[in-house]
Amino acid sequence: MTGGDQDILLDCEAVSCTLATSRGPLALLKDVTFRLGRRTALGIVGESGAGKSMLIKGIMGLTPSDITVAGRIGLDGEDMVAMPEARKRALLGRKVGMVFQNPMTSLNPFVRVGRQIDEASRLHLRLGKAEARARAIALLSQVGIPDPQECYAEYPHRFSGGMKQRIMIATALACEPELLIADEATTALDVTVQKDILDLLQALQGQRRMSMILVTHNLAVVASRTDELLVLYGGRVVEYGPTERVFAAPRHRYTEALLSAVPRMDEPAHTRLRTIPGRPPDPQDRPAGCPFAARCPAAEERCRQEMPGMTLDADGRHGFACFVPVPAPGPGATAARAEATS
Amino acid sequence: MSAPAAKPAAFPLLSVERLTVTFRRGGRAFNAVEDVSLDVAPGETLGLVGESGSGKTTIGRALLRLLPKGDTEVTGSIVYAGRDILALPASDMRRARAELQMIFQDPVSSFNPRREMQDIVGEGLEIRGVPRAERMRLVEAALGDVGFSLASVAGRRPHQFSGGQCQRIAIARALAVGPRLIVCDEPVASLDVSVQAHIINLLQDIRESRRLALIFISHDLAVVRNISDRVAVLYMGRIVEIGPGDAIYRRPAHPYTRMLLEAVPVPDPAWRSAPAARPAGEMPSRLAPPSGCRFRTRCPRAMALCAEVEPSLVAMPSGQSAACHVPHDEPAPAVAGSARRAS
Amino acid sequence: MTARSQDIKAQDLEAASALPAPATARLRWPRLKGFEWFAFGFVALLIAAAVLVDVIPGLARPNFPYGDFSQPPEWSLNGLLGTDPLGRSILSRVLHGARTTLGIVAVATAIALAIGMTAGMLAGFYRGPVERAVDLYANTMASLPPILVILALIAVVGNSVLTMMLALGILDIGVYARIAKGGVIAQNDRDYVLAARAMGASDARILAREILPNLVPALTAIVPPLVAGLIITEGSLSFLGYGIPPPAPSWGGMIASSTDLLSRFPLLVVGPILAIVLTVYSLNTIGDSLARRLNDRNRNL
Numbered sequence: 001m002t003g004g005d006q007d008i009l010l011d012c013e014a015v016s017c018t019l020a021t022s023r024g025p026l027a028l029l030k031d032v033t034f035r036l037g038r039r040t041a042l043g044i045v046g047e048s049g050a051g052k053s054m055l056i057k058g059i060m061g062l063t064p065s066d067i068t069v070a071g072r073i074g075l076d077g078e079d080m081v082a083m084p085e086a087r088k089r090a091l092l093g094r095k096v097g098m099v100f101q102n103p104m105t106s107l108n109p110f111v112r113v114g115r116q117i118d119e120a121s122r123l124h125l126r127l128g129k130a131e132a133r134a135r136a137i138a139l140l141s142q143v144g145i146p147d148p149q150e151c152y153a154e155y156p157h158r159f160s161g162g163m164k165q166r167i168m169i170a171t172a173l174a175c176e177p178e179l180l181i182a183d184e185a186t187t188a189l190d191v192t193v194q195k196d197i198l199d200l201l202q203a204l205q206g207q208r209r210m211s212m213i214l215v216t217h218n219l220a221v222v223a224s225r226t227d228e229l230l231v232l233y234g235g236r237v238v239e240y241g242p243t244e245r246v247f248a249a250p251r252h253r254y255t256e257a258l259l260s261a262v263p264r265m266d267e268p269a270h271t272r273l274r275t276i277p278g279r280p281p282d283p284q285d286r287p288a289g290c291p292f293a294a295r296c297p298a299a300e301e302r303c304r305q306e307m308p309g310m311t312l313d314a315d316g317r318h319g320f321a322c323f324v325p326v327p328a329p330g331p332g333a334t335a336a337r338a339e340a341t342s
Numbered sequence: 343m344s345a346p347a348a349k350p351a352a353f354p355l356l357s358v359e360r361l362t363v364t365f366r367r368g369g370r371a372f373n374a375v376e377d378v379s380l381d382v383a384p385g386e387t388l389g390l391v392g393e394s395g396s397g398k399t400t401i402g403r404a405l406l407r408l409l410p411k412g413d414t415e416v417t418g419s420i421v422y423a424g425r426d427i428l429a430l431p432a433s434d435m436r437r438a439r440a441e442l443q444m445i446f447q448d449p450v451s452s453f454n455p456r457r458e459m460q461d462i463v464g465e466g467l468e469i470r471g472v473p474r475a476e477r478m479r480l481v482e483a484a485l486g487d488v489g490f491s492l493a494s495v496a497g498r499r500p501h502q503f504s505g506g507q508c509q510r511i512a513i514a515r516a517l518a519v520g521p522r523l524i525v526c527d528e529p530v531a532s533l534d535v536s537v538q539a540h541i542i543n544l545l546q547d548i549r550e551s552r553r554l555a556l557i558f559i560s561h562d563l564a565v566v567r568n569i570s571d572r573v574a575v576l577y578m579g580r581i582v583e584i585g586p587g588d589a590i591y592r593r594p595a596h597p598y599t600r601m602l603l604e605a606v607p608v609p610d611p612a613w614r615s616a617p618a619a620r621p622a623g624e625m626p627s628r629l630a631p632p633s634g635c636r637f638r639t640r641c642p643r644a645m646a647l648c649a650e651v652e653p654s655l656v657a658m659p660s661g662q663s664a665a666c667h668v669p670h671d672e673p674a675p676a677v678a679g680s681a682r683r684a685s
Numbered sequence: 686m687t688a689r690s691q692d693i694k695a696q697d698l699e700a701a702s703a704l705p706a707p708a709t710a711r712l713r714w715p716r717l718k719g720f721e722w723f724a725f726g727f728v729a730l731l732i733a734a735a736v737l738v739d740v741i742p743g744l745a746r747p748n749f750p751y752g753d754f755s756q757p758p759e760w761s762l763n764g765l766l767g768t769d770p771l772g773r774s775i776l777s778r779v780l781h782g783a784r785t786t787l788g789i790v791a792v793a794t795a796i797a798l799a800i801g802m803t804a805g806m807l808a809g810f811y812r813g814p815v816e817r818a819v820d821l822y823a824n825t826m827a828s829l830p831p832i833l834v835i836l837a838l839i840a841v842v843g844n845s846v847l848t849m850m851l852a853l854g855i856l857d858i859g860v861y862a863r864i865a866k867g868g869v870i871a872q873n874d875r876d877y878v879l880a881a882r883a884m885g886a887s888d889a890r891i892l893a894r895e896i897l898p899n900l901v902p903a904l905t906a907i908v909p910p911l912v913a914g915l916i917i918t919e920g921s922l923s924f925l926g927y928g929i930p931p932p933a934p935s936w937g938g939m940i941a942s943s944t945d946l947l948s949r950f951p952l953l954v955v956g957p958i959l960a961i962v963l964t965v966y967s968l969n970t971i972g973d974s975l976a977r978r979l980n981d982r983n984r985n986l
């Protein structure tokens with residue numbers, strides 16, 4: 001490991017998650033490789049079954065016992081796959097905060113809000129009671145809870161979905177994590193509340209100089225809030241790169257199709273949407289080649305036979321796993337586009 | 343007459359006047375829907391948008407008389423083909439149901455898991471006593487409209503199909519009885535984007551080919567924009583703005599409509615939504631709605647008048663009606679600006 | 686337009702042909718464990734014996750003094766469990782007792798299921814006063830000791846096979862009603878019930894076609910343990926002397942009539958006790974096994 005890697009917080013290399021079934025092993029996630037820099041926001045996008053939740057569970061060491069995680073998941077230079085359970089828990093508890101999709105089930109209804117926030121900081125940071133309390137109240141006010149003192153002593157059911165999600169965020173921040181993972185954290189919320197929460201996450205990420213991973217099925221959510229994007233399909237990374245570049249010039253056929261399947265408000269009513277034929281591959285029989293081959297308009301014979309490797313563009317920041325990628329826009333095209341939209 | 347701009351040009355197929363739905367729970371009562379009036383013309387799509395608790399689903403179910411009887415009170419009138427649905431005797435209502443159909447959010451749970459697909463799709467026809475041969479012909483035709491053949495679904499049960507496939511079969515089930523209006527309650531909310539586009543296009547095609555009217559209920563403003571001719575925006579059980587989709591999306595008059603539109607994430611990194619001057623906040627309890635305009639507690643433009651007088655729908659110059667004392671009349675910055683994919 | 690729908694069609698026919706094989710294979714029984722095989726086998730054998738008891742070749746009549754008094758078990762059909770103090774074959778009496786007991790319990794369960802399910806379904810569907818009445822009945826029955834209820838009934842109408850059937854049936858009506866009610870309430874706002882209503886289905890049709898089929902699995906799992914409970918209750922009544930009048934053989938009655946001699950001839954009660962214990966154990970095991978199957982399936986769906 002070289003000195004340049006100091007800037008890398010999370011480093012996943014060839015991560016695979018395999019489920020043991022009575023009919024043999026089932027690969028839910030295969031060969032996922034990416035690096036997350038410090039103070040960087042990464043969006044992980046995929047439809048249901050793409051493996052995004054599995055990836056997060058793998059990183060957080062939350063995979064059920066019948067799933068084997070292979071590869072390397074480096075957090076701050078330490079490989080967590082090979083690490084003993086207790087050390088991994090301590091490391092994760094200290095460095096990673098997590099916000100789940102459903103605030104109703106991830107907060108314990110029988111424990112007061114304050115204690116749920118304190119718990120982590122007292123355990124991992126060895127804070128005293130008063131200190132932990134002061135900190136929790138400060139956090140609650142930071143995440144926009146109107147009356148933090150009162151909230152501290154309340155039970156979670158007194159709060160609305162949006163407020164609960166704010167409390168969850170406060171809990172996740174309790175140990176000053178270096179990485180905040182939000183797994184579909186705004187999916188269950190109404191748009192106005194979703195915007196508030198996303199704004200909050202974005203602001204916190206900047207203020208606290210953390211890294212952040214936003215996991216979502218909704219491309220729009222990550223568009224203007226992340227620096228980098230990782231697109232998963234059928235358990236594989238099909239494309240990654242700087243968010244703006246992926247949106248402006250997607251190279252993988254799936255990313256491109258997905259982007260144009262989203263209805264847009266700036267188009268007139270009854271605009272015909274582009275559809276993607278077929279449906280995502282069943283994890284029980286994933287094809288040998290590219291997982292998208294069966295639905296891909298440009299697929300060739302070899303797409304069905306072998307999995308394409310990652311092709312990198314000139315500066316090595318934008319990669320895509322496709323034999324017949326969408327042609328890159330001509331030189332200057334990206335700049336012109338950027339100019340037109342700004 | 344109160345809102346001339348909200349009326350479609352053609353003779354309405356369905357005309358709702360002053361619909362109010364009251365739920366009673368354990369001694370407490372609240373109006374899930376209050377004083378809602380709207381029309382739907384034949385072949386037209388009316389989008390109903392709103393956040394959870396806005397009453398959109400309740401309206402959809404009230405229109406088809408599908409609300410639970412005991413603790414619910416429905417007043418006002420729902421006139422379909424010259425007859426008030428709310429006043430129809432049960433047997434007449436059962437007959438009328440062939441013309442008024444529904445598609446649900448979760449396609450899988452809208453099918454009885456223990457029945458086979460051909461029976462599910464033919465259910466409405468069987469109830470109407472259509473003989474078997476004729477029934478199978480109609481089922482085949484309806485399935486054909488959604489891209490299936492009878493042979494490909496026969497003998498299979500719902501869990502053998504994906505969500506998108508189930509939703510298409512649900513559409514076929516509704517089509518089989520020959521409806522003139524379908525209430526679609528969040529029909530794409532539980533589907534992946536790639537499948538969602540397919541269903542939206544399909545609904546569009548069927549609407550054209552069968553000249554169906556649709557009431558399309560959704561929380562997703564982009565989807566509603568795509569599919570609707572006219573749009574009604576609901577807040578806490580009331581219509582705050584209603585009118586042609588173009589007018590509402592280009593020049594939203596009600597501050598709530600604006601708040602909603604600005605909150606929708608745009609799939610374009612270049613579009614930086616202005617971080618709101620203040621958080622949008624959350625909807626107050628429905629058991630104790632604010633006095634006057636219900637939106638005033640979250641409204642950046644609220645004045646003293648808003649707490650006293652409940653605004654009623656008034657025609658706006660841009661073509662829609664809005665219930666607001668201080669409506670906007672400038673175009674919305676968000677939608678006018680980004681036009682990346684115009685090519 | 687036509688081109689487009691053609692297009693859709695082609696895609697989907699292809700997609701549909703790629704569907705997994707019919708799921709009947711997937712919903713088959715999970716593998717039975719050894720003791721479950723025993724339980725199913727034992728109950729099947731007992732039912733067969735109860736039905737065929739009159740035509741089993743060589744089996745003595747239940748009231749025929751076949752051998753000496755209180756003979757210990759020996760290696761012959763009629764003597765397999767020994768003889769009772771009147772010299773009758775205990776095996777024969779156990780099998781005839783099985784016929785009586787199973788017959789009574791089966792009819793009682795049929796009564797309880799028919800009335801309980803109907804009442805429970807109506808209560809869950811219509812709520813209001815129907816539900817309150819059913820709840821009141823179920824709660825009252827649940828709070829009374831079952832033996833007391835039956836004794837009271839016998840005191841009024843006298844004891845006979847018919848009384849036993851009715852009395853035992855009444856005991857379980859409330860339990861089935863509650864389960865049915867819960868199942869209906871859980872389904873009431875399911876979309877498929879709403880969808881059927883939107884199709885114009887009548888209440889009766891919704892109850893019979895949409896709701897009932899989804900109640901059956903839960904009820905099948907609960908029937909065996911409740912039947913086991915009835916067998917115990919019936920045995921207790923017979924033991925107390927309030928069962929079917931002698932000399933008709935019954936398991937409880939056989940145990941009761943042997944108690945005086947128990948210290949000298951302990952083997953007398955082995956047969957009937959074994960019959961009760963194994964039957965009750967087997968029925969409970971079957972219930973667990975059905976419940977497990979139900980859970981597995983719910984997880985799959």
